[in-house]
Amino acid sequence: xxxxxxISSFLALICLTLLLPAQSADDIPIQVKRLGERVIVLKETFxxxxxxxxxxxxxxxxxxxxxxxxTAAKMRxxxxxxxxxxxxxxxxxTHHHWDHSFGNQVFADAVVVGHERCLEPMRRDAGFxxxxxxxxxxxxxxxxxxxEGLTPDSEEAKSTRTDIATLKRALAxxxxxxxSTPPAIIFNDRMNLNLGDMTFKLYYxxxxxSGSDILIHVPEEGLLLTGDLFxxxxxxxxxxxxxxxxxxxxxxxxxxxxxxxxEIKQVIPAHQHFWNRERLAMWRDYIVKLWNGVNAAKxxxxxxxxxxxxxxxxxxxxxxxxxxxxGSELQRFQSRNVEAFWRQLFESAAAVVEKTITESGIQAxxxxxxxLKAKQEKKYYFGENDFNALGYRLLMNRKVKEAIEVxxxxxxxxxxxxxxxxSLGEAYLVNGDTELAVKYYKKSLExxxxxxxxxxxxxxxxxx
Numbered sequence: 001x002x003x004x005x006x007i008s009s010f011l012a013l014i015c016l017t018l019l020l021p022a023q024s025a026d027d028i029p030i031q032v033k034r035l036g037e038r039v040i041v042l043k044e045t046f047x048x049x050x051x052x053x054x055x056x057x058x059x060x061x062x063x064x065x066x067x068x069x070x071t072a073a074k075m076r077x078x079x080x081x082x083x084x085x086x087x088x089x090x091x092x093x094t095h096h097h098w099d100h101s102f103g104n105q106v107f108a109d110a111v112v113v114g115h116e117r118c119l120e121p122m123r124r125d126a127g128f129x130x131x132x133x134x135x136x137x138x139x140x141x142x143x144x145x146x147x148e149g150l151t152p153d154s155e156e157a158k159s160t161r162t163d164i165a166t167l168k169r170a171l172a173x174x175x176x177x178x179x180s181t182p183p184a185i186i187f188n189d190r191m192n193l194n195l196g197d198m199t200f201k202l203y204y205x206x207x208x209x210s211g212s213d214i215l216i217h218v219p220e221e222g223l224l225l226t227g228d229l230f231x232x233x234x235x236x237x238x239x240x241x242x243x244x245x246x247x248x249x250x251x252x253x254x255x256x257x258x259x260x261x262x263e264i265k266q267v268i269p270a271h272q273h274f275w276n277r278e279r280l281a282m283w284r285d286y287i288v289k290l291w292n293g294v295n296a297a298k299x300x301x302x303x304x305x306x307x308x309x310x311x312x313x314x315x316x317x318x319x320x321x322x323x324x325x326x327g328s329e330l331q332r333f334q335s336r337n338v339e340a341f342w343r344q345l346f347e348s349a350a351a352v353v354e355k356t357i358t359e360s361g362i363q364a365x366x367x368x369x370x371x372l373k374a375k376q377e378k379k380y381y382f383g384e385n386d387f388n389a390l391g392y393r394l395l396m397n398r399k400v401k402e403a404i405e406v407x408x409x410x411x412x413x414x415x416x417x418x419x420x421x422x423s424l425g426e427a428y429l430v431n432g433d434t435e436l437a438v439k440y441y442k443k444s445l446e447x448x449x450x451x452x453x454x455x456x457x458x459x460x461x462x463x464x
Contacts, residue, residue: 028074032082038198039221040082041268042075047099048234048272052225053079054218057196059089062110063216063225064270065103069173072103090193092200093183094227094270095210096121102173104181113193114183115204117212126180133174140167201262203253205229206246209238217257222265224257226275230283233272233323236333237283240340243351243386247291247344254284282316294341304342311338339383346381349373350390353406357394362402369409384414388423395430403427411440418448425454434461 031043042051044066052063053075060083065072080086088110093101096118104112143164150157193200198220205213209228216225229239239250257264258281267275290311297307313334320330349372356365372380387410394403407424414420425440438461441454448454 028071030071030074030078032078034082035266036221039223040079042078044071049099050268050270050272051075052223052268053083054198054221055083055085056089056198059087059195060085061090061092061195061200062088062107063092064094064100065091065106067099067102068170069103069106069178070169072106075103076106089195092202092216093118094214094216094225095212097210097228098125100227100270101181105179108181111185112181112183113185113202115212115214116186116188119182119186121212122180122182129174129178133171136167136171136174140164140171143167203256205253206249207242207244208246208250209241211242215253215257217262219262222263224264224267224280225270226267226280227270229269230267230275230280231269231271232320235271236320236325236329239287240337243348243389245340245344247287247341251284251288251291254280254287258284286317290337290341294338294345298345304339307342308335308338339385343381343383343386347379348386349380349382350386352380354390354393357402362405366405366409382413384410384417384420387413388420391423391427395427400427400431404431416447418444418451421447422451422454425457429457437461
């Protein structure tokens with residue numbers, strides 16, 4: 001499905017800019033919470049980004065800077081007023097994602113700090129900016145056209161005008177003087193920043209939500225900043241977001257921060273509400289138990305279906321329902337986590353196929369797929385999601401025919417999955433094969449009548 005499986009930076013930006021409140025740069029709604037004499041947290045209204053500002057003896061430190069420079073500029077003014085000083089010394093990015101780093105340029109007088117794995121994706125995002133801007137312009141035109149068909153005083157019209165105003169602000173931010181500002185100070189394991197009266201302890205968490213996730217511990221204030229790894233309202237915990245995960249490292253780092261001598265009074269994720277130490281420890285235990293469990297299951301020779309059945313979500317995590325998550329959402333969450341942990345114990349067949357496409361072309365890759373499947377299946381993991389992600393990477397790189405062949409392999413391997421037919425239908429649509437696109441969207445809808453992506457696409461195709 002297009003809006004769930006493309007590499008997310010471009011599409012997530014469009015989602016954000018369609019939904020943020022319509023405000024001028026001076027009137028952007030920002031909540032400010034003071035946690036003590038030296039710490040404030042600034043929160044955006046829609047995304048609920050938590051931007052942490054800390055006043056140390058050697059200067060002001062800001063952790064994450066949001067995705068819109070205009071928002072970051074408003075936050076900077078608030079920080080200066082709250083602390084009655086302007087000596088910004090460091091900006092620390094918890095990871096490279098645009099919604100936490102595109103505001104870096106507003107703090108040009110500070111040194112940006114982050115993990116070394118931030119550099120390449122942030123440079124790549126900067127190169128992607130013309131396409132990002134073009135996508136925003138197209139969205140702006142669609143919203144203008146939509147507004148023309150609405151009753152002027154309706155709530156829908158008011159909401160659409162809000163969307164239009166925010167899109168214009170985003171376009172101004174990214175079209176006029178945007179500067180990509182990756183870290184100037186990088187590390188790859190651990191690093192301490194000595195600020196005179198306090199120390200910032202930086203830990204590389206490992207490949208998880210992104211490839212560049214870090215934890216930031218400020219013992220003197222009892223703070224642990226966790227980026228996008230541990231959220232539970234709106235989003236479920238996001239630590240299993242990459243194909244390759246550094247799970248043993250996660251356990252090591254969480255042990256260091258949770259079981260060390262330094263006190264943790266407050267856990268601050270990069271979005272939404274704060275956590276306490278006990279909640280983070282509970283999710284640490286979840287990771288440890290699931291990791292030990294899948295390793296034991298592999299040693300027993302279990303297949304993936306048996307592994308999935310062995311690990312239901314424990315009752316103590318049912319508090320997530322009180323935060324608005326449905327039972328089916330929690331079931332999918334647990335299933336995805338079990339799969340993500342399990343596949344770490346095998347080599348990725350999708351990675352081998354992708355390498356073969358690059359080196360020898362799609363036909364050789366198809367042959368390699370069948371060779372691995374026939375002779376070495378126990379060594380490799382043939383994941384539906386892995387191959388689906390590969391297909392979408394190919395689509396993003398305009399290798400449409402190759403993407404179609406990969407999605408076809410996934411249909412053969414997972415004939416009962418509605419999602420693989422949806423993806424193949426989308427690839428055929430991109431290729432201009434409308435008849436085949438309709439065929440596979442209909443098959444997807446037959447397997448999952450709630451597939452809104454297929455419903456909406458078929459409706460549009462019928463109009464044409």
